Amino acid sequence: MAEINQIERLCFYVNGKRVTDYVDPETMLLSYLREKLRMTGTKYGCGGGGCGACTVMLSRYEPNNKTIVHYSVNACLLPVCQLQGAAVTTVEGIGNTKTRIHPVQERIAKAHGSQCGFCTPGMVMSMYTLLRNKPQPTMEDITEALGGNLCRCTGYRPIVDGCKTFCQESNCCQANGNGSCCMNGNSQPKNCEDDLPQLFDKADMLPLDPSQELIFPPELIVMAETETQKSQTFRGERITWVSPVSLEELVQLKSCHPQAPLVMGNTNIGPDIKFKGVLHPVIISPTRVKELFEVTQTPQGVWVGAGSTLSAVRALLARLVGELPLEQTEVYRALLQQLGNLGGQQIRNVASLGGNIVSAYPNSDLNPVLAAGNCKLEVLSKEGKEEIPLNKDFFVGFGKTALKPNAIVLSVFIPVSRKGEFVRALRQAPRKENALATVTTGMRVVFPEGSRLVQDLSLYYGGVGPCTVSATKTCSAVIGRPWNEETLEEAYAVLLDELTLPPSTPGGKVEFRMSLTLSLLFKFYLLILQALREMGVTTEVLSQEMSSGIQPLPHQLQPSLQEFQAVAGGQEGQDLVGRPIMHRSAISQATGEAVYCDDMPKRDGELFLVLVTSTRAHAKIIDLDVSQALQFPGVVDVITCRDIPGKKVRPFCGYEEELLAEKEVQYMGITSICTLRNKRCQTACAPQVSCVGQIVCAVVADTKPHAKRSAATVKIVYEDLPDPLFTVEEAMEKLSFFKPQRVIERGHVTEAFAAADQVHEGEIQIGGQEHFYMETQSMLVVPTGEERELDVYISCQHPSYTQEAIAETLCIPSNRVSCHVKRIGGAFGGKLTKTTVLACITSLAAWKLGRPVRCILERGEDMLITGARHPVLGTYKVGFMKDGRIEAADLHYYVNSGNTVDESVLIIEKILLHMDNAYKIPNLRGRAVACRTNLPSNTAFRGFGVPQSMLVVECMINDVAAKLGRTAEEIREMNMYKGVSMTHYKFEFDPENLWRCWDECKVKSDYDARRKSITGFNKQNRWKKRGLSLIPIKYGIAFAESFLNQAAALVHIYKDGSVLVSHGGTEMGQGIHTKMQQVASRELHIPISLIHITETNTSTVPNTCPSAASYGTDANGMAVKDACQILYQRLEPLIKKNPEGTWKSWVTSAFFEKISLSATGFYKGHDGYMDWEKQEGEPYSYYTYGVCCCEAEVDCLTGDYRTVRTDIVVDIGRSVNPSVDIGQIEGAFIQGLGLYTMEELKFSPSGVLYTRGPSQYKIPAVCDIPLKFNIYLLAGSDNSHAIYSSKGIGEPILFLGSSVFFAIKDAVASARAEVGMKGPFTLNSPATPERACLACATPFTQRIPTSQPGSFKPWALDI
C-alpha cells in the first residue's frame, strides 16, 4: 500500500453538479473554481486563510451518525485532492439574479453591506453556512461567523445589520438593549424606527425558507454508505499526494516517506508552500483515516483524535463542560477560552488539533494550555505505539517537536481536573480576534484541599521564544508558598530573569512581550484569588479596584442609530435624490455575478505576467541573468527596460520614476532628484535599485504558476551601495529631500512665542498604512491585432492617465489605447499612480508579444511593491496663555516618501493646508518636507496627508490641555474658529456648521454626563481605564490643482426609452454610479430602472480626472446633470406638444423628428489655486465638517482596548444618497480607527517589508467596530458649491478615527495619573495595545529593563 503508483480520479460536487477530474495536488479549491470551472464568484484576497474572501461551504455526509455536516472553509487553503465525496456550495450555488436570489444575498445588499463588493461573496457564504446550521442565530453567532471575513469598505455595521435580520430578537428596534423594543418600558420612542426614516425596510425582504436550499447530492450519500473507501494517489508536476484510508497504510507511508508532511487542515503546510516556497515532493493526507477522529471518554479524561478539527474539539469540550462537575473541567474551559479566539471560523473548521500541536508555532494558543494541563499524546510509528507527555521537553525549537519524523500523533489525552486544581488561559493579540497572539499562556496551579499553599504550578508561555516555553524556575520559586502578593512579587523577579528576551528578538515588541509575561501572571494570580474565595479557602474580598484586572472588556454590540433627513414632502416618488437607495450593483456583488477584472474570461493565447523585484534596498545591478528563467516550461519572454520603445520613465511632481530598472538606463533624473546622491554618484549611469520591491523585470508565461516559478530563477547580481536611508531621521541627517519643500506662515510666530505665558514642544510619529483594498492590483491587456490598438481592462482610479502613460511607453498615440474600468474592488488612493506603472509594464508585454497578458498581483507582492500611506514625523512648538488660548504654533512635518516622489510633494502641500484643522491660531507656521528614503515609494491614500497633518495639531492641543490640567475638549472649544474667519492661506469661510456639529455631537453623545461617569469609573478601577474624546474636522473639498476640477459625461437615449450614462468617475465602492443614476433620473424625470450606467471607458468619455479627493460626485454629477438637461430641453417641445404622452412616445417622436438623443455634458469645476510664494489661495471649493465623540476602555495590564461608543455628527449638506454617504462615513471611520490604533507596517533593518498579508498586518475586523456606533447627518445644511447642495464625503471622516486614539490616550493619562505621572506624554500612532500598555506605566512595564537605542540591532525599523 505504501507504494505510490496508481493515479486517481476525484469525485465531488459543486453547487449540485458532479465533478470528476484528475487534479494536480498543488491546486487549491479557489483556483479550481475560478480557473477550471470558471466560477468567479469566490474571490482571491490573500491566499493564506486570513481574509475570508474565498469562503465557500463544504458539506459532507457522515455515515456513522447518518448526518450531513456543513461548514465554512477558505477555498484558498483547501486542496482539491481532499474533496473526495464532498459537496461544495459557492455563492453562485445559493442564488442569482436570473432565477432567485437568496435571502442572505438580498439582506446584506439591501442593508447596504456591499460597497466595492469584493468581500461580499465571502461574507454571504459565512452567513449562509451559519444559517444552514442555525436558521435563527444569535448576535454572537453572527459576529463569530463573520470573524474570519475582512471588509475594507463598509466598517461592518451594515453587514451585521443585514445579517441581524435573521435573529429572532431583532424584530424590533432593540433601543432598550437585550433585544427589547423601545415601546417596552418607559423609554422614549423617539429613536424607534417608526419615527425616523430608515436606511432599509425589513418588510421588503425575502423570508428564509430552509426547504429551498440545495439538497445534499444523494449520490454522495450512497457512495459513503456503500462504497469501500480506498486509498488515492494524485500526481502533479511537482508533487505526489497520497490519501490513505487505513491506519496501517498511513504508518507504512509515513515510514517510507518520513519527510512527507501529514496534511490535515493545510493551514500550516499550505501557507508554507505558498509563501515560503517550501516544496514537499510527497504529501500524505490522512483525512479519511477514521482512527484519527475517534473520541474516547474515560474517568480520567478524554482521548481526542488528533485529526479532529478545532471546531469539533470545541464542540466536544463544550459538551463535556456541560456534563461534568465544574471542578473537573478546568483544562477544558481553558482550552475553550483559547479556541474561541483562535483564527477565524473557517480556519477552526479545518485546522486539526494534531496539526496545531505538531506545527509547534511559537505562539500556538493550544500548546501552552495542553502542556500546563498535563496532556499527553498517543503516538504511533512503525516501531509501535507510545504515550508522550506534552510538556516542556516536547517543544524543541521553532516548528520542531521531539516527535520522530516517522511518527504520527494518533490522539491527545486531555485530563479532567481535580478539586483544588485551577487552569487558566490568557492571551494578548494585535487584534481581538483572528490574530496570532503576541503572548499566550496556559497556567495551572494546585492547592491541597482548603489551603492556599501552592502544591504544584505550571506556567507555559507562547510568544516569548522560538517555541512554547515553560517558566520552570518561577514555578519552583512559588511551589510550597502561599498564594499571596509577597510570593508573586518574588515570582515576577524570577520570571523576568527566566524569560528574558534579547532586544533584537525576532518579532520585536520586546518590552511589551516581557511585560505581558508579568501582567498575565498577575491576572492569573487575581483569577485564582477569586476562585479561592469562591471556594471559601480565603476570605479576602477582591476590591473593585483590583478585580478590574480580570473583568473582561465590554463586548456586546448594541443597536446603533443612523439619523438622516427625509426628503421634502413634495418630492416626486420617482425622484430618488436624497433617498437611501441601495448601491446599484449590490445584488450582483452579493450573488457573485458582478465582474471584476480577474473575473474576465481567459482570452485565446492569454499569458500571465509576474514581476521580478529587487531584494536590495540600495544597490547597483551588476548582472541580470534571465537565461534560466527563459528555459522554464511555458515561459514566453522576460520583459526588461530595453523592450520599451517609448518613454522609460513616468514623470511625477517634476521627477522621473523609471518603469523597469535595467543596465543601460541613464539615470538622467538623478541630478534633479537629490544633490547629495549626485555627489556620490558622479558617474552614475549604472543601473541602481533604490528599495526592496523595486520592479526590475517581468516574466511572461502561459500560466501563473509557470511565470511564478520562472521568476524565482531570475538571477540578479547586486553590488550594495553604502548608507541606505530608511527613517526620516536618517533622511534629515543626510538632507535627502524631494523638492520643493513647503513653508507657510501667518502672523508673527517668533514674537508670539515670546509673548506667550507658556511654550511647550512635542512630537509624534505617525505610522504608514497599507491600502489593503480587497481586490489586489489587477489588469488584462488585449492587443486587438489591428493598427496597434490595445484594450486595457483594469482596476484603476484614473483610466485616462493610465491610457496616456501606456501610449507614451509604447510610443503610440493615445487614440490606440482604450482603458475600461467596470468596477474596482476597493482602491482608497492606491490605484492611481502605482497601477499606471504596472499597466505600462503589462501593456508593454502584450504589445511586444502580440498576445493578451494578465497581471494580478498576489497580496504579498501588492503590499511589497505598491507603497502605502506616508509615515510622518510631526514636531510642534506651541505658545499659549494661562486660560488656554493658543497664540502661536510652529509645526514641522517630515514625510517618509520612499524611493520615488510619486505624489509626495502634493501631499506635503495638503498637509500644510490642513494643519490648522478647526482652530484659529493667530500666529501659525508650518514646514513640510518629503524625505527620500530607500523604502518602497509611498502614494496617495484616502485623506492624502490630512490624517497625518491633523493628528499633529490635535496632539499639540492635548498637550496644552495636559499642561494646564484642563480637558482637551475645553482647549479645542476655546480655540476653534468663530464667526466668518480666514484660514492661514487667507481663505474666507464661515464655521457655523462646524459649531453646529460640535454642539449637536456634545448633546447627542451626552458628553458632559459621560465625562463625569468616566471620572467615577476610573477612580474605582485600577486596571481598567476609560477615556473620552471629542474631535472636530474641517476638510477642504476639490483638487488644489484647478485643472483636475472638471468632468464630462455622455448620455444616450435609445428608441425604447432606455438611457445609457457614461461618465468619468470610476466605481470603487463609493457608490458614484448609483448617485449618477439618481441624478439622471431626476433630470430626465424617469425612473432609475430605465437608466444604465456603463463602464468607465476612455473611448467614451475622454480626458477624465481621477476619482479622488472626494470630488467624484461633485464633478461627474454636474456633468451628468448637464448632459441630461441638454437632452431634456430637446425633448421639452415634444412633451409640451403631447403632455399626455409617455417617455417612450416622446423619445420615439424625437427620433422621427431627427432630434439628437445623445449629448455630452461638461462641468468646469472650482477654479482653485494656491500661490505658495504669496502663501495664499483658494485651493478648496468648500469644507465638509464633522465632529466625533468617542469613548474607549483600556485594559492597562495588556493595552487591549474596546471602542465603547462612537457618535459622529457630519455636515454633508443635503445628501444625494444617505445610505451611500453613511456607508462612506462609517467605512472611513473604521479605516481611520485602523490607521490610528492597529495597523502597523514593519520593515527589517535592511528595508524588507515583513508585513505582507493579513496574518502579519491587521486591519479592523468585525470585532473592532464600536459597540454603539451612531451617525447623524446634520439637518438643514446647504452648499451652493456642489450638486443638489450636497458635499463630498469620501475622505474627511477617516480622520475622525483618531477620536479612538485620543480616547485611548485619555484613558492612558488616567492610568499614568494614578502613579503620579501627570502632564503631556508622547503616544505614537498607531496606539496599539503595545504602545498603550507601555504608556500606562504599570508596575509591570516599569520593571522591564530598556535597552539603549544604538546598542543593538532592532528586529524592525522605526520608520
Ligand SMILES: Cc1cc2nc3c(=O)[nH]c(=O)nc-3n(C[C@H](O)[C@H](O)[C@H](O)COP(=O)(O)OP(=O)(O)OC[C@H]3O[C@@H](n4cnc5c(N)ncnc54)[C@H](O)[C@@H]3O)c2cc1C
Ligand atoms: C489565518 C490563520 C490564523 C491562525 N490563527 C491561529 C491562532 O490564533 N492561534 C493558533 O494557535 N493557531 C493559529 N493558526 C494556526 C493553526 O491553528 C494551525 O495551522 C493548525 O492548527 C494546523 O493544523 P492543520 O490541520 O491545518 O495542519 P497542517 O497544515 O495540515 O499540518 C501541519 C503540520 O502538522 C503535522 N501533522 C498534522 N497532523 C499530524 C498528526 N496527526 N501527527 C503528526 N503530525 C501531524 C503535519 O505533518 C504538518 O507538519 C492560524 C492559522 C491560519 C492560517
Ligand code: FES
Ligand atoms: S483568499 Fe482565502 S482567506 Fe484570503
Ligand code: FES
Ligand atoms: S465592500 Fe467589503 S471590501 Fe469592499
